[in-house]
Amino acid sequence: MADNDNEDGAPAANESAGTGDEAAGLRSEVADLKERLLRALAETENTRRRAERERQDASQYAVTRFARDMLHVSDNLRRALSHLSPEMQAEAAPTVRAVLEGVEATERELATTLERHGVRSIEAEGAKFDPNLHQAIAEVPADGKAPGSIVNVVQTGYVIADRLLRPAMVTVARAAPESGAASSEERSHNGS
Numbered sequence: 001m002a003d004n005d006n007e008d009g010a011p012a013a014n015e016s017a018g019t020g021d022e023a024a025g026l027r028s029e030v031a032d033l034k035e036r037l038l039r040a041l042a043e044t045e046n047t048r049r050r051a052e053r054e055r056q057d058a059s060q061y062a063v064t065r066f067a068r069d070m071l072h073v074s075d076n077l078r079r080a081l082s083h084l085s086p087e088m089q090a091e092a093a094p095t096v097r098a099v100l101e102g103v104e105a106t107e108r109e110l111a112t113t114l115e116r117h118g119v120r121s122i123e124a125e126g127a128k129f130d131p132n133l134h135q136a137i138a139e140v141p142a143d144g145k146a147p148g149s150i151v152n153v154v155q156t157g158y159v160i161a162d163r164l165l166r167p168a169m170v171t172v173a174r175a176a177p178e179s180g181a182a183s184s185e186e187r188s189h190n191g192s
Helices: 013-061 064-082 086-091 094-116 180-191
Strands: 119-121 134-140 150-155 158-160 163-166 168-173
Touching: 064 094, 064 158, 064 163, 094 119, 134 150
Parallel strands: 134 168
Antiparallel strands: 119 158, 150 168, 158 163
């Protein structure tokens, strides 16, 4: 008979205890490996999502610098057209009118191309001043407009997708100054 077997032929108690410890150790190792695998899968999925988001951003905003440069071209075309009033354009020689029509067509095509690539102008005229979209270059008397509203757009602003490309440069209506009588009344009420 084997040294490990008891009289019934059953394995010795210490051998069965060893097998139980071994099984518990294996279960613990499996649980640990399972947890590590789940963490690695989650990390891989997060990396995949981040890479996809970065790829979309790169695709969406790749033309940002180029678009910003093209805005200067658009501004110059607009300035060229604004120097001649409609009356002067009507009185101009046919060749000059043809050149003006060409400049207008070029400006329209440039605007269409920019829009096709996600660049849109910011509608600012008459809107409430928003420091995220507008850059105030001056405050002017309200002239019947609400304080903080945009009176004049000096330079058009643009966004590309959902990001600011260039803020609109605007003048903003300032609040009417308090009248002297109202100010002195307020001081007398506050001082008492």
